[in-house]
Amino acid sequence: MTPPTLKITKTQKHAVIPRYAHEDDSGLDLFSVDELTLEPGEFKLIKTGIKIELPDNTEAQVRPRSGLAYKNGITVLNTPGTIDQGYRGEIGVILINHSQNTFKITVGMKIAQMVIMPVLRPRVLVSDALSDTARGEGGFGSTGDA
Template identity: 65%
Template sequence: MQSAKVKLVKLVDSAKLPRYEHEDDSGLDLFALEEQDIPPGKTALIGTGIAIELPLGTEAQIRPRSGLALKHSITVLNTPGTVDAGYRGEIGVILINHGQESFKVLKHMKIAQMVIVPVIRAELEEVDRLSDTIRGAGGFGSTGV
């Protein structure tokens, strides 16, 4: 397992630092800074009260928690959210309530996962034609349902 040094700062004293729940987890748990209600069908920006400094060549992906999705129909709206290495502001999580009832985010509740991953920068080359493949341009269900 590779590691990367990520610096972080509490922007608010009451913020809870991200942490791995288990030794072999890929995602760090992110915690809500304060209570907030999310009505059915609505979104909310949930603050974490932390900021991070990622090593160059990495990004942080903000992903949903499966338990919140299964039990409460709560997920991260722009999943995965991207935190670029140059960003130094507060980590915020956009949650959406797909459920039928209002959902209460509690202070220090686990709201999302943050996974640190390497980034590959593409070198774009404009060409007149792409190579042929068996699949070709087939997409959106072209291989079956």
Template identity: 60%
Template sequence: MKIKVYLLHPDAILPTYAHHDDSAMDLSSVEYVLLHPGKHLAIGTGIAIQLPPLTEAQIRPRSGLAYKYGITVLNTPGTIDEGYTGELKVILINRGQEIFQVLKGMRIAQMAITPVIRPEIFPQLRS
């Protein structure tokens, strides 16, 4: 399977697998922002993707950020549908007690590509 990745920002970093057997690849920020406790922001990755038919991308938290700082993905897993071609943004929320600095180039989330099953729906009346 191949996925086209479009670099939309000069600081964009291609999604990468940290290890050869990882199930998800890291997404990195192209922004510097301060994320205050209890607040959430959509952080740009500077990339767009073109998914193969019958797949989706799931955006998931990085366990290290969650454990060490209380930073997680607000709508986890975030779903990127096959037809979406805009910039991937990650909605991070700070559940910790301290202001968190999101740095340019920081790995902020993970992206897993998964198959999609689209069943036909048959309405039935219950008796």
């Protein structure tokens, strides 16, 4: 079976095309075209210099890089960020600095990862009642775990 195609175009010539670091990775690495600093507690939109055209019935999820989070306290603010199939603008990543140190973002730095996921678009039905389950309305903390 032929895999679906993700079309990519550059908005800046020095943009790095997203790529999988390993053959069996789930996420494509996203790279910065910006050079800037993030002060402790600060968040900024980081540009990638790319636009994408997703395959039908998919979305792209922008997720943090575990190494940036663990080593530097840098993560994606609205994780996962959703890129809808119909969006054709430049991909940006909102990073936040949760550390106590200033963090420098450089051109070409891996800043996040992008995972392409299938999307279900169910029909919405308003109903007077929902089916019963063993859990029922048990929510936060209902399983007894801390």
